[in-house]
Amino acid sequence: MMISHQLLRVALLISSRDFRTRKFRTTLTLLGVAVGIGTMVALTSVAMGIRDQAVGILTETTDFMVTPKGASEFQAEIPESLATQLKLYPEVEEVGPVLSQMVFIEGQPGWAMGVTEETGGVVGVTLEEGRDIENPSEEVLVGRSMADQLGLSLGDNIRISPSMNEPGKVYRVVGILQNTGSVVDMGCYVDLRELQRMMGMEGRLSMIFVRLTDPRLGDRFREQVESRYPWLEVIEPKQIAKNVGRVLDMMNSVLFSIGSISLLVGALGVMNTTMVSVLEKTREIGIMKAVGARRSHVLFIFLVESVMVGAAGGAVGVVLGVGLAKAASELIPRMIGIPAPVKLTPLLLAGPVGLAALLGLAAGAYPAWKGASVRPLEAIRYE
Numbered sequence: 001m002m003i004s005h006q007l008l009r010v011a012l013l014i015s016s017r018d019f020r021t022r023k024f025r026t027t028l029t030l031l032g033v034a035v036g037i038g039t040m041v042a043l044t045s046v047a048m049g050i051r052d053q054a055v056g057i058l059t060e061t062t063d064f065m066v067t068p069k070g071a072s073e074f075q076a077e078i079p080e081s082l083a084t085q086l087k088l089y090p091e092v093e094e095v096g097p098v099l100s101q102m103v104f105i106e107g108q109p110g111w112a113m114g115v116t117e118e119t120g121g122v123v124g125v126t127l128e129e130g131r132d133i134e135n136p137s138e139e140v141l142v143g144r145s146m147a148d149q150l151g152l153s154l155g156d157n158i159r160i161s162p163s164m165n166e167p168g169k170v171y172r173v174v175g176i177l178q179n180t181g182s183v184v185d186m187g188c189y190v191d192l193r194e195l196q197r198m199m200g201m202e203g204r205l206s207m208i209f210v211r212l213t214d215p216r217l218g219d220r221f222r223e224q225v226e227s228r229y230p231w232l233e234v235i236e237p238k239q240i241a242k243n244v245g246r247v248l249d250m251m252n253s254v255l256f257s258i259g260s261i262s263l264l265v266g267a268l269g270v271m272n273t274t275m276v277s278v279l280e281k282t283r284e285i286g287i288m289k290a291v292g293a294r295r296s297h298v299l300f301i302f303l304v305e306s307v308m309v310g311a312a313g314g315a316v317g318v319v320l321g322v323g324l325a326k327a328a329s330e331l332i333p334r335m336i337g338i339p340a341p342v343k344l345t346p347l348l349l350a351g352p353v354g355l356a357a358l359l360g361l362a363a364g365a366y367p368a369w370k371g372a373s374v375r376p377l378e379a380i381r382y383e
Contacts, residue, residue, distance in 0.1 A: 025273060025276070026309065028269065029266075029269045029270055029309055030316055031316075032266035032268075032270075033266035033269065033313025033360070034314075035317070035320070036260075036261075036265060036266040037266075037313065037314050037316075037352045037355075038319075038321035039263075040317075040321065041318055041320075041321025041324075041325065041348060041349075042322075045325040045343055045344055046325050046332075048345075049342045064209075064212070064221070064236055065209055065234075066086065066208040066210060066225065066233075067206075067207045067232070067233060069232065069233045078204065078206065080097060082208065082229075089224065091212050091217040091220065094211045095211075096119035096210075097115075097116060097119060098114065098115060098192075098205060098209060099204065099206050100113055100114075100206040100207070103161060103187075103198075103199075104160070104164055105142075105159075106158050107159075108146075110146055110188065111186060111188070112195055113190070114191065114192040114193075114194065114195030114196060115189050115191070126177065126178045127141070127175045129175065129176050130154045130173070130175030133174060133189070133191060134174070136190075136194055137191070139171060140160070140174070141173075141174065141175040141176070141177055141188060143179075143184050143185040143186055144178060144179045144185055145186050146187060146188065152176070155173065156172070158173060160188065160198070162198055171190065177189070263355075266359070267363040268363070270306055270310055270359070270360050270363040270364060271367060274364040275366075275370070299368050301368075302364060302368035303361060305364065306361060306363060310358070310360020311353055311356055313356055313360075314352050314353035314355065318352055321352070325342045328342075
């Protein structure tokens with residue numbers, strides 16, 4: 001079917017007229033599509049942001065991490081003496097002992113990383129302002145996001161508690177860390193001994209970061225450590241990044257599927273709206289056919305209407321989804337202390353609009369075909 005400019009103009013005029021004269025029904029249909037699209041955009045953008053954050057921070061960290069096999073970092077099952085033993089290996093340049101625990105900072109959930117001077121040298125802690133800890137029993141470094149959330153400045157005092165029901169201890173903020181895109185942004189660095197005492201985990205570590213004299217010695221170092229300490233595993237952060245990326249990609253697919261269900265509900269709304277529009281225009285269809293309009297012309301007019309409804313709903317949904325994603329990025333860190341950055345790409349912004357338009361086309365196909373199949377005489381007599 002050749003689509004002339006005149007036919008396209010007529011189709012757009014009829015469709016826009018319905019937008020103006022049937023505002024309530026059209027708005028409900030648009031919202032049905034918008035909710036599905038908005039859900040998809042919000043979930044996908046947050047999931048992509050978290051994925052890139054996790055992969056990025058793991059890729060840029062030290063050479064290797066030594067952790068207990070199958071244990072969570074909160075269990076802190078590594079004896080601190082192991083850090084000294086690992087430092088004796090000829091391949092090892094530096095080791096950085098770490099105790100990582102969830103705490104409450106001024107009553108807000110956050111992360112505390114117990115570190116030493118050696119840890120900073122291995123991992124690379126960068127200050128945005130202030131200085132390093134000089135008095136371990138009184139001073140603390142805080143992440144940028146936590147400082148912004150609590151309105152902290154250099155010299156302020158903060159209370160760090162192991163739980164909501166314990167008083168904890170007051171420390172003075174002497175440095176604010178640069179944004180890293182990791183959980184550290186919603187937490188703090190304290191002296192290792194201080195955190196061990198606070199959590200009742202004296203002499204225990206969550207993990208040990210290791211920097212080698214030559215990264216090519218990694219295989220030999222891994223074999224030596226894992227053969228001598230079978231309960232430990234030596235992990236290369238880049239490998240963790242790949243595994244984390246795969247897991248988060250799977251999570252992204254699940255979230256996309258959830259959004260698709262909402263979108264299908266919106267498609268049913270488009271189909272219902274187009275069907276009602278066909279019934280309301282039955283006499284018009286008869287008149288158009290009586291003056292020479294073909295079946296394909298009528299079909300095209302109704303398809304344009306359903307595509308416009310779908311595309312408009314998609315555009316509203318993208319705006320809604322971006323707003324929801326931004327809100328989630330603010331709310332998630334406050335609730336669980338983990339940064340939730342948002343990643344928005346041109347494909348994520350334009351793709352849903354195109355998808356909604358295609359969905360409108362598919363949803364409107366049957367009602368449009370029914371309308372185009374009406375006989376002229378029956379249509380003119382229709383009441």
